[in-house]
Amino acid sequence: MSQDIYVVIEHLRGQVADISYVLCAAARQLAAASGGQVVGVLLGHNVQGLAQDVAVDRLLVMDDPQLADFIPDRYQQALAGLLSAQAPRVTLFGDTSIGAELAGGLSVQLGWPLVSYCRSVRADDGRLLYISQLCGGKVMAEGEIPAPHALLAMVPGGFQAEQGKRTSPPPVETVASAAVGGRITLKQYIEPESGDVDISKEAILVSVGRGIQNADNIEMVQELAAALGGVVSASRPVVDQGWLPTTRLVGKSGKRVKPRLYLALGISGAPEHAEAITDSQTIIAVNTDASAPIFDIARYGTTLDLFDLVPALTEKVRQAKQ
Ligand SMILES: Cc1cc2nc3c(=O)[nH]c(=O)nc-3n(C[C@H](O)[C@H](O)[C@H](O)COP(=O)(O)OP(=O)(O)OC[C@H]3O[C@@H](n4cnc5c(N)ncnc54)[C@H](O)[C@@H]3O)c2cc1C
Known part of the structure; x- marks a missing residue:
């Protein structure tokens, strides 16, 4: 039985997704314990030259015009053929729109168990363990990665992307594609609108969540953002309520951000x-619940009430600038 750890390298519009490096970092940890190799799997067309910095022992490239764009059923067929033939011990996907769709379909097709929302992995006395972040991060479930084969869909947070990079290109092997036509075709790729501001490019984000309670209180946060020279972004409940436009949404269904400062309020x-804020240089969390998962990824945090803190902080920032 193979002890190799496979990583499905995710990419879009010619860019390797950051989650791919996180997967490589996790895979290295698993491979050190299983005794296998870390093997990257890159699907696409004209993708030679892509993923030259992923920390894998070898990179399998399946290059096929049918795989030029991410079409779920084609990618699934191509991967099902490869994985069933090579039977790796564990295969890692990002728990992203692309990765979650592939991992779910493959789990059913191959009959291999899938662990979703996996945040970290580790080895203990020869056993491979996962920690999965359930119920919106309120429950951390630890378990043994099922044998002989398992699929893991990973969220960021447990490993640094930097740990999954290498400076020299990995050895590349070309593998035959088993992609089939499928029922879905791509008609058009629509770039998301950047709208009033592009939060993915802002250096300072003051981000507001459900803790803000209602639309009227957003103004207070806008004043703090203006004093700091940043802009306001939001979590999904705030956008769903229509308190801020969708262009300000941070997260899986919004934008990934990488500001110097991410101030998360409520x-x-x-x-x-x-998953969309882990590339921020500094995350500061303000949340009255000391057990909120935001504190796991924040560098600084306070359990002060945001309604006490925000006006006082705005005042201090203004004074400091005079
Ligand atoms: C497929 C899918 C896609 C999703 N995409 C996104 C996405 O893109 N972006 C996103 O954000 N979510 C997304 N979600 C929703 C996500 O699961 C959470 O429900 C959401 O992020 C919660 O938002 P929140 O933290 O603002 O609210 P809550 O989870 O309700 O948290 C509010 C926090 O405010 C704190 N608080 C309350 N009052 C105060 C106060 N006075 N001072 C300080 N702190 C206070 C509370 O302690 C609490 O921790 C998605 C969910 C699904 C299933």
Whole structure:
């Protein structure tokens, strides 16, 4: 039985997704314990030259015009053929729109168990263990990665992307594609609108969550953002309520952000939000609940009430600038 750890390298519009490096970092930890190799799997068309910095022992490239765009059923067929033939011990996917769809379909097709929302992995006395972040991050479930084969869909947070990079290109092997036509075709790729501001490019984000209570209180946060020279972004409940436009949404269904400062006000840190802020240089969390998962990824935090803190902080920032 193979002890190799496979990583499905996610990419879009010619860019390797950050989650791929996180997967490589996790895979290295698992491979050190299983005694296998870390093997990257790259699907696409004209993708030679992509993923040259992923920390894998070898990179399998399946290059096929049918795989030029991410079409779920084609990618699934191509991967099902490869994985059933090579039977790795564990295969890692990002728990992203692309990765979660593939991992779920493959789990059914191959009959291999899938662990979703996996935040970290570790080895203990020869056993491979996962920690999965359930119920919006409120429950951390630890278990043994099922044998002989398992699929893991990972959220960011447990490993640094930097740990999954290498400086020299990995050895590349070309593998035959088993992609089939499928029922779905891509008609058009629509770039999301950047709208009033592009929060993915802002250096300072003051982000507001359900803890803000109602639309009228957003103004207070806008004043703090203006004093700091940043802009306001939000978690999903705030956008769903229509208190801020969708262009300000941070998270799985919004934008990934990488500001110098991410100030999270009244945000719990659910996985769908947290996965999009892990590239921030500094995260500061303000949340009255000391057990909120946002504190797991924040560098600084306070359990002060945001309604006490925000006006006082705005005043202090203004004074400091005079
Ligand atoms: C498929 C899918 C996609 C999703 N996509 C996204 C996405 O893109 N972005 C996103 O954000 N979510 C997304 N979600 C929703 C996500 O699961 C969470 O429900 C959401 O992030 C919670 O938002 P929140 O932290 O603002 O609210 P809550 O989880 O309700 O947290 C509010 C926090 O405010 C704190 N608080 C309350 N009052 C105060 C106060 N006075 N001072 C300080 N702190 C206070 C509370 O302690 C609490 O922790 C998605 C969910 C699914 C299923």
